[in-house]
Amino acid sequence: MNWTLLGIWIGALLTLCIYSFLYKDNPFYKFAEHVYVGISAGYLLAQDYWVQLRPNLFLPLWNDYAQGQVHFGFIPAHWYLFIPGILGLLVFTIFIPKVSWMFRYTLAFTVGVFSGLAITAELSARVLPQIGGTLRPLLELQNGHVSPWETFCNLFLVVGVLATLIYFFFSKEHKGFIGAGAKLGVWYLMVAFGAAFGYTVMARISLLIGRMQFLLGDWLHLMR
Amino acid sequence: MSFLTKALTLDRRWIFLAIGIVVILFLLIPITLPVDVTPESQGVYDTIEALPSGSPILVAWDFDPASKPELEPMALAVIKHCFRRNLKVVAMGLWITGAPLIEQDINQVKANGFQNKKYGEDYVNLGVKVGGYVVVNTMAQSIKDAFPTDYFQTPLEQLPMMQNLKTLRDFPVVISFSAGDPGIKDAWVPFAHQRYHCIVAGGCTAVSVSEFSPYLQTRQLSGLLGGMRGAAEYEKLVDAKALATKGMNAQSFAHLMIILFIVFGNVAFFLTRRKRVQGAEGPRVQG
Amino acid sequence: MQNYSRLRSGFRKAQQLALNNHHFKNQGLRALLLFAWLALLASTSSAALAPPEDIKAFDTPNDAGGSNTITWKASPDDSLLLGYSVKRNAKPEGPFEEAGVVLKGQEEFQDAGLTDGQKYYYRVDARVLGDSASSAVAGPAVPSAQWFNLGRVNILAFIMLFAGVVLWYIARAKKGAKLFIRRIAGLDAVEEAVGRSTEMGRPLMFIPGLLSIDDVTTLAALTILGRVARKAAEYDTPVLVPCTDPLVMTTAQEIVKQSYSEAGRPDAYREGNISYLTYDQFGYAAGCDGMMLREKPGAVFLQGYFYAESLILAETGHSIGAIQIAGTTAVDQLPFFVTACDYTLIGEEMYAASSYLTREPIMLGTLKGEDLIKLLIVLALTVGVVLETFGKHWIQALFQ
Secondary structure: HHHHHHHHHHHHHHHHHHHHHHHOOOHHHHHHHHHHHHHHHHHHHHHHHHHHHHHHHHHHHHEOOOOEEOOOOOOOHHHHHHHHHHHHHHHHHHHOOHHHHHHHHHHHHHHHHHHHHHHHHHHHHHHHHHHHHHHHHHHHHOOEEEEEHHHHHHHHHHHHHHHHHHOOOOOOOHHHHHHHHHHHHHHHHHHHHHHHHHHHHHHHHHHHHHHHHHHHHHHHHOOO | OHHHHHHHHOOOOHHHHHHHHHHHHHOOOOOOOOOOOOOHHHHHHHHHOOOOOOOEEEEEEEEHHHHHHHHHHHHHHHHHHHOOOEEEEEEEOOOHHHHHHHHHHHHHHHHOOOOOOOOOEEEEEEEEEEOHHHHHHHHOOHHHHOEEEEEOOEHHHOOOOHHHHHOHHHHOOEEEEOOOOOOHHHHHHHHHHHHOOOEEEEEEEEHHHHHHHHHHHHOOOOEEHHHHHHHHHHHOOOOOOOOEEEEEEEEHHHHHHHHHHHHHHHHHHHHHHHHHHHHOOOOOOOO | OOOOOHHHHHHHHHHHHHHHHHOOOOOHHHHHHHHHHHHHHHHHHEEEEOOEEEEEEOOOOOOOOOOOEEEHHHHHHHHOOOOEEEEEEOOOOOOEEEEEEEOOOEEEEEEOOOOOOOOOEEEEEEEEEEEEOOOOOOEEEEOOOOOOHHHHHHHHHHHHHHHHHHHHHHHHHHOOOOOOOOHHHHHHHHHHHHHHHHOOOEEEEEEEEOOOOHHHHHHHHHHHHHHHHHHHHOOOOOOEEEOOOOOHHHHHHHHHHHHHHHHHHHHHOOOHHHEOOOOOOHHHHHHHHHHHHHOOOOOOEEEOOOHHHHHHHHHHHHHOOEEEEEEEEOOOOOHHHHHHEEEEEEEEHHHHHHHHOOHHHHHHHHHHHHHHHHHHHHHHHHHHHHHHHOOOOOOHHHHO
């Protein structure tokens, strides 16, 4: 039995079932949709065990990888892993109204750790360097002369950042100077969204091309 | 109904069909449009090219099969470049559903001219670890803590290549193929680059290019491959034209068609709006 | 004493002469000429590689210990080198073992994995193929850990300023101070959307995004859900909430139930309307699309953090003629919502909307604190740009 070929045929047929939605909703699309939802739920559940729980919790509890041995003693090798294990179990208490308050401990731990790691990282990677990068001279010199293009780019960047910040200022109504700044900010936002949208159209066409390469190449062998 | 009004109320399925036909047609027609290399893609190439032979390099597959058409071609081209430069590749991933892609891609490159590359000596597959920047942070302290074994459950001490690679800091360069979070934005740049001073470069889906561009400007990324176009550019740089280069023909003509639709649609919209303002019956854009 | 520069220069001349000489079309003759020239140069010159200079070795500052930093001035022959080899030993007389290799052009190396408190001596060798030149020995460098990373003082200062401002505003909000927030345009559309669905006899659909309950965007989305659910309860309109995270589903059930109770319609609450689909991104999108096509909601709320499935959801909602109100902090998804939806809460407007709706002191104080920080950033940018124009990098240095 050529399992690869079977897999290609199943993939191709499911692809066509999903694409039939472009015409209109139909039983083939519904079938493919339900198959995908069901399989993805089951697949992720299995992956959660094999990729997350087993190597991160169950195995290290009793295995001592540093020594390369399995340690089936009364006290597990990495006994402290019981603490995150119990915190993980407490998440399920959210389904039992009487004890659902216990879930808050897990949430507090998760939010605290992730915030602590992420705050300094976000500031050092995304906030401070970007503010520093916006500090451009209003007149850009090249070889001792003012470079018109670089000067224009600097002004465009600085004005755009300021206008966008003004748009997201919520403590004042958008009237007068602030209103004008906010309107300019909206223009900048829309141009940025247009650029992002253009990139996304490119991404979506690329995904279509990828699927077509599969159908035409791997399935029908029409592509060289 | 006038022609313009009909055009504005055109059933969207005709547009789907037109795009589909254009893509299929230009995938089958064997023409090759030229691909120009952008400075951003050149930056990735130069980053890898600057490494001495035998240097370790960390390559992260931060994507799943949904982003395969854009990111897998660039992953294949980059791995080919790394093998050609005799770099020691340590492969890993942060996306749970991307785990099988790592071994599949490396084997595909090996089968095309690099059969001499030995597992454990020339490359290692650490597999996938979920946790995003927590994994990167852990790797900075000890790779073994994050990955006690490789993808094949072999302890890292038994892999010759990993003897001298203890932490993230032992890698001068990190390449990430990032489909979203976790990836370049929240794991590799803030931690591997900002905190642990690794040079970070990589590729992303076209959707994320405008979001990651500020990192190029501040040199937090030394290079970026953007979508299928970036993959095609890298294929040109390593002289290994494959799926991405072939796909760019269809991409270019599909874009042309979309531009024509947008221009035509806007012209029709503004012309019919003028008529509506003058009191004529306007179109109702079909939902 | 001549160095490698002259040898290389001579080789280049030989190469140029041979390859451009049209009289020597034969490749073999060209190679012979090159070899002869090279041999001539080698026999008449003696080359000595120049070592790197001014080598310094010291404990790496602002680290957790176990690391020394070695700096040097590049060799005058740097352009000819393969790179530099940094060697270390516990004694100045050697023998030295290799600590690491760097590329030519580099003048710094960090030697990690050392023992704190132990003395290390270093030497840097300039390397070419088959030859090297050693610098003087530097040291001792003694690695140690520092309690405080002075390189991140600016981050600490920023966090303290931000936290101080936010806490101050929260305290003011708790004391009942009137803190003004301008009205957000998209909020007016909420009532319109609920009313439209009721007139059409259709349910509402609320999609709370892809992230879990620990994400602040999801919390803001659920705040808006509470407001939407309350309006829907008043009009007796069902609210469908498909979820991708079981924790979000449970929280959403509680919020909707409470909203129905507050509206005086606890009997109308249906727990089954708030359901879990799948954790998979596109499986969730497929499920939501199917639900939209079957249930045909009159209004669709897309509030929360989205990824690539955003356009799929927004397009399907648009195709069924539903009024769509979106809100997300995902910058790369905003273009699709702006294009396909009737109203969009852009980025921070989501938080402003939830603060505006609830007037809860913590949310209100946080938003006002952020506004003050934004104002300070605008001031810093304005002053900084003017200073940069005059070549003063004082403000720039604060953000390095």
